[in-house]
Amino acid sequence: MLLIDILLPGLVLGGMYALIALGLTLQYGVARIMNLSYGETLVAAALSAFSLFMGLQLSPLLALFLAVPAAAGLNWLLYRYVLMPLLRRHSDGGAREIDSILATFGLLFVVQGIMLVAFGGQYYSYSYLSIPVVVLGSTLAVNRLVALAFAVAIGAAVYLALTRTRVGTAVRALAVDANAARLVGIDVALLSGLAFAAGGALVAAGGVLVSMFLTFNAAMGVVFTMKALVVVIMGGIGNVMGTLAAGLLLGLVETAVARLVDPGLTLAATYALFLLVLLVKPAGLFGTAQR
Amino acid sequence: MYNCSRRSTLRLAALAASALALGASGALAQDKLRIGYTISKTGPYAGGAGITTLPNYELWVKDVNAAGGIKLGDKRLPIEIVEYDDRSNSEEAVKAIERLANQDKVDFILAPWGTGLNLAVGPTLNRLGYPHLAVTSVTDKAPELAKRWANASFWLGTSAQISNALAELLGKLKSEGKIGGSVAMVSVADQFGIELASAGREAFKKAGLNVAYDKTYPLGSQDIQPLVKDAMAAKADVFVAFSYPPDTLAITEQAQLLKFNPKLFYVGVGTAFPLFKGKFAANSDGVMGIGGWNADSPALKDYLARHKAATNKEPDRWASSITYASLQVLQQAIEKVGKVDRAAVAAEIRSGTFDTILGKVKLKDGLLQEVWGVGQWQNGEFYALAPTSLPGARAPVVPKPEWK
Numbered sequence: 177m178l179l180i181d182i183l184l185p186g187l188v189l190g191g192m193y194a195l196i197a198l199g200l201t202l203q204y205g206v207a208r209i210m211n212l213s214y215g216e217t218l219v220a221a222a223l224s225a226f227s228l229f230m231g232l233q234l235s236p237l238l239a240l241f242l243a244v245p246a247a248a249g250l251n252w253l254l255y256r257y258v259l260m261p262l263l264r265r266h267s268d269g270g271a272r273e274i275d276s277i278l279a280t281f282g283l284l285f286v287v288q289g290i291m292l293v294a295f296g297g298q299y300y301s302y303s304y305l306s307i308p309v310v311v312l313g314s315t316l317a318v319n320r321l322v323a324l325a326f327a328v329a330i331g332a333a334v335y336l337a338l339t340r341t342r343v344g345t346a347v348r349a350l351a352v353d354a355n356a357a358r359l360v361g362i363d364v365a366l367l368s369g370l371a372f373a374a375g376g377a378l379v380a381a382g383g384v385l386v387s388m389f390l391t392f393n394a395a396m397g398v399v400f401t402m403k404a405l406v407v408v409i410m411g412g413i414g415n416v417m418g419t420l421a422a423g424l425l426l427g428l429v430e431t432a433v434a435r436l437v438d439p440g441l442t443l444a445a446t447y448a449l450f451l452l453v454l455l456v457k458p459a460g461l462f463g464t465a466q467r
Numbered sequence: 468m469y470n471c472s473r474r475s476t477l478r479l480a481a482l483a484a485s486a487l488a489l490g491a492s493g494a495l496a497q498d499k500l501r502i503g504y505t506i507s508k509t510g511p512y513a514g515g516a517g518i519t520t521l522p523n524y525e526l527w528v529k530d531v532n533a534a535g536g537i538k539l540g541d542k543r544l545p546i547e548i549v550e551y552d553d554r555s556n557s558e559e560a561v562k563a564i565e566r567l568a569n570q571d572k573v574d575f576i577l578a579p580w581g582t583g584l585n586l587a588v589g590p591t592l593n594r595l596g597y598p599h600l601a602v603t604s605v606t607d608k609a610p611e612l613a614k615r616w617a618n619a620s621f622w623l624g625t626s627a628q629i630s631n632a633l634a635e636l637l638g639k640l641k642s643e644g645k646i647g648g649s650v651a652m653v654s655v656a657d658q659f660g661i662e663l664a665s666a667g668r669e670a671f672k673k674a675g676l677n678v679a680y681d682k683t684y685p686l687g688s689q690d691i692q693p694l695v696k697d698a699m700a701a702k703a704d705v706f707v708a709f710s711y712p713p714d715t716l717a718i719t720e721q722a723q724l725l726k727f728n729p730k731l732f733y734v735g736v737g738t739a740f741p742l743f744k745g746k747f748a749a750n751s752d753g754v755m756g757i758g759g760w761n762a763d764s765p766a767l768k769d770y771l772a773r774h775k776a777a778t779n780k781e782p783d784r785w786a787s788s789i790t791y792a793s794l795q796v797l798q799q800a801i802e803k804v805g806k807v808d809r810a811a812v813a814a815e816i817r818s819g820t821f822d823t824i825l826g827k828v829k830l831k832d833g834l835l836q837e838v839w840g841v842g843q844w845q846n847g848e849f850y851a852l853a854p855t856s857l858p859g860a861r862a863p864v865v866p867k868p869e870w871k
Contacts, residue, residue, distance in 0.1 A: 181696065189690040288509060297508055297517030298780075299737070301716050301746050308724040317724050389720070390689065391713035395513040395555075399687060427690075434684075434693035440656050443685040 177313050182432050184314045190427020191324030192386060194420045196400050197407035198330055199379030205414020206351045207372040209259055210273055212280040214379060214404060215397030216287040221247060221383025222392050223291060226300050236304055236384050237322070243380045251376025255369045258283075263368075284397065291394035301391040319388040326385055330378060331420040338416060347371055351414045379404075406446070410453050412463025422461055425449070497807070500537050502528075503549035503573035505563035505588075507580055510555025514712060516580035518740060519603055522778040523790040524548075524577060529777055531798060538802045549573055557587035564588050568595045574807045575797065582606050582659060593618055598800075598813035600793045603786050605629065607662055613833030618813040620830055622789050624838035626662035629757060630670045632840025633733065636853040636863065637705060638674030645865045646730045647704040651680035653694050653718075654709040655735075663709040663735075679703045688714065695721040705731045712737030715756070716746060723750055723870045730866035731755065739784035739842060739849050751844040753867030758785025759842020759851030761859030766824040784842060784849035789835070792823035 196218060203211045211217075221243050228234040228242070262275045305319040338344035349357045350367050358364050386392075407426060411418030426446060433445040453461060504524060507516040528546050531537060536545035549571045553560035560579050567573045576597045578585055585604040589612065592599040599619040606612075609621040640646045650671055654660035660683065671678055680701035684694055691714060698706060706729045708718050715737035722732065737743060738756020747754070760767055767788055774782045774791075782788060799822070800815040801807075820829045828835065839851040843863055850861040 182693075185690065185692050192689070292508060292513070297513030297521070299514045299518070299712050299716075299740070299742055301713075301742060303720070303746050303748075306720055306724065308726070315725050317720075389717075391716045393514040393517070395509045395511065403689075431690065431693055434690075435697065439653075439682050439684040439688075439694045439697075442688060 178435065180312050181314045182435050183428070184311055184316060186428035186431035187424055188316055188320045188324050188427070189431055190424035191327040192320065192423075193403060193407050193426050194331060194423025195323055195327035195385060196379070196382045197404040197411075197419050197423055198327065198334065198416065199375040199377070199382060200401075200404040201408045201411070201414060201416055201419045202334070202371050202375035202378065204408060206347055207255070207368045207375065208272065208351075208354070209255075209263075209276040209372060210280065211372075211375075212277060212401060213284040213287055213397070214280075215399065215401035216284055216291070217247065217251075217376060217379050217397075218383035218386075218400045219392055219394060219397045220287060220291060221380040222387035222390075223295055223300065223394065225384040225387040226302055229302055229304065236388050240381055240384050243384050244377045247380030248373045248377035252369055252373035254283075254376075255372040259372070260365060260369070288394060288397060295394050297393055297395055299391050299393045302387075304388045306389070317389060323385045323388070326381065327420065327423070330381065331416055334374075334378075335416045343367070343370075406450055410450055410460055412460030415460065415462040418460055418462030422453075425461075497539070497544060499547045500539070500544040500575070500801075500807075501547050501549060501571070501573040502575045502577060503551075503567035503571055504577035505551040505553040505560050505567070505579050507555040507584070508552040512555035512581050512584065515603070515736075518742075518780075518783050519786045520578075520580040520790055522774065522780070522782065523787055523794065526774055526777045527791060527794040527798075530773070537798055539807070540805050553579060553584065555584075557584055560584045560588050561591050564591050564595070568597065575801070575809070575812075577794070577797075578602055586612075589616055589619060592616075596809050596813075598797065598809060598816055600797060600816070602790045602793045605659065605662075607666065609834055610832060617817075618810075620793075620816055620833045620835070622793050622835040622838075623786055624835070624840070625666075626659075627666040627670070628838060629840040630663055630666035632853040633667065633707065634670030634674040634676070636841050636855065637671065637676055637731070639855065640731070640863065640865055641675065648675060649677045649679040649701070649703040650705040650707055651698040651701040651703040651729075652678055652682075652707045652709075653680075653698060654683050655686055655711055655714060656683040657686050659711075659736075660709045667707065667709070676705070684714070686711070688717075691717040692721050692725075694718075695725060695727060699725060699727045704729055706733065708734045710735035710737070712740065712742075716743065719743075719747060719750075719754065723747075726870060728867065728869055732867050733841070736785075738844075741781035741783065744844065744847060744849075749871050752846065753844065753864055755841055755843045755852070755863070755867075756849075757840065757842070758783070759839040759849055760784045760788055762848045762850055764824075764826070764859065766826070770824045785839070788824055789838075792825045792828060795823040796821045796828060 200214050203209055224243055225236045225239045228239045262279055263272050266272050307318045308315050309318050338348055346362045347367050354364050407423045408419055411422035429445050429449050430442045434442050506521055507513050532545045535543040551563040553563055567576055578601050580603050582604040585601040593616040601619055602622040605623045605626055607625045607627055609625050613619055613621055641648055654664035680698050715734045718734055733755040735757050739758035744751050796816055800812045803815055804811045817830055817833050820827055837857055841853040842849045842851050852861055852863050
């Protein structure tokens, strides 16, 4: 069954793309900070998971309980003490974006440098839940399925939190217009910090989960930042469901092209799809055009 | 964003100051041998440089200085290192080499990691007249470049040598009836993969093998499963992947998941890394890959122990020991010449015979000829198999055992 053999592995790959992009959609889409050190956070989480697994035999799934709160805390501190003073300087969105890009660009090298000192440049990889499971005649790896399940669960949870809770509504108001949100009594600084910290927690979860099946080193962060950026922009900035859909779509297209056309064209297919979406729907699949 | 770490900037400043002081009082007798290098500490090449090149540079400097230094005339000079990070960028690497030669005025320069960077800095090192020991570069251009650049030497053979060694082994196994005649081949779509695959196509044909599946994949692919599934469908006895470390691990993991167990399973760069054994444990048994070493040699056993003690990790079983041996050659060449005469040292490297951890080393036309193309994990060690004519070649285990 070639169709199922494309569909299932495609969704699993797409789930991984969505997983690594979900945090960025909160940080960029809601907190309005284009975090260029995003991939480094992911790699740091992956390296932590590796160390915990090799040193203490701690399962990466349990490591999530350590990595996620730690990342949320660190990202909140980062927002509160590094990014907020920068953002306060301007009320204009464009200038804020430039400041945050420059600051996080610097941060990228700081985080990367620390990881290089601690871990060196070599590759890391370990095996966890690398067990085959046959679903509808197609063989999949349990660790990748777990990542897909987490992507869907996290995506749904964040979506519900944003649409069904009072805080979520306030966060969305913030994403639309921070100045107007202030007028109706929303604590902008607090909520932006919250969204940024939540984004950091999600990317750490992504890092821990992908470490189960990807090979990584301290210098690889930018690869993940790029992929996440493509997924987030394609899905519509700040739209959680859009990110999930865009990630899954990318996975499906890559797998289909690899099986039906030529594995050498997967990268070309990714960017062709990206271009097509931007041409047809410039605000992304689920995005709404602004003004 | 600066090209060198802060420590090396400080060192640079200190060096500049001492160079000024020295300059004022004329050429004083040398009390140190200054050796510089540029290495990819960040960027995509950091993974390779961090396992093969940098630990061996560090180990060698430690070993030499522990013995008092390099002997120049009747004096031993300790080595002092000047290090830059080229960020995996060829322009940065060239700039760093220029700086090492012109500002830091180092006595010798060690090579960067990887084929791309070595080819990029080749012309500069040639112009500046520094010996260039391009260890970690695999290219079919090597013989031609060695002719053009008298200061250069190449230590990992050519793509054709690796593919020929593999084809020779496959041809032999086929004639012994151990494998059928068809090969499924995948390769990474960059210069390394393309050269090995095209040399492989030719060599396999000559050895009477038929390439049933032949596809490339882009660098940095995050899911390799479709490729492995299609290769599996080709029902070949032999699977060959000219791959990079992350893909080597991903392909092996997928093959294991899909229970794809061809009689001969050969994967690319990274198979020889200790990481491979660490990740796959007993499942690494029987997997073949690029490289290999004569693990029974006492000199290499001793090297393995020293490498572990000094850097806290094992070396890879391909280019690590060759990197270390190339540095021994450099040291012995300097000692034979007896002074910092770079042209004479470069000529000595190409013409002399040296005692190294690999045994006696003598280059031919600037190339190390005795290079392993195929190794195999057997009981937790990555033994060299081919070219089968080289001393120390071990017998292959074929068919490979089932995945556990």
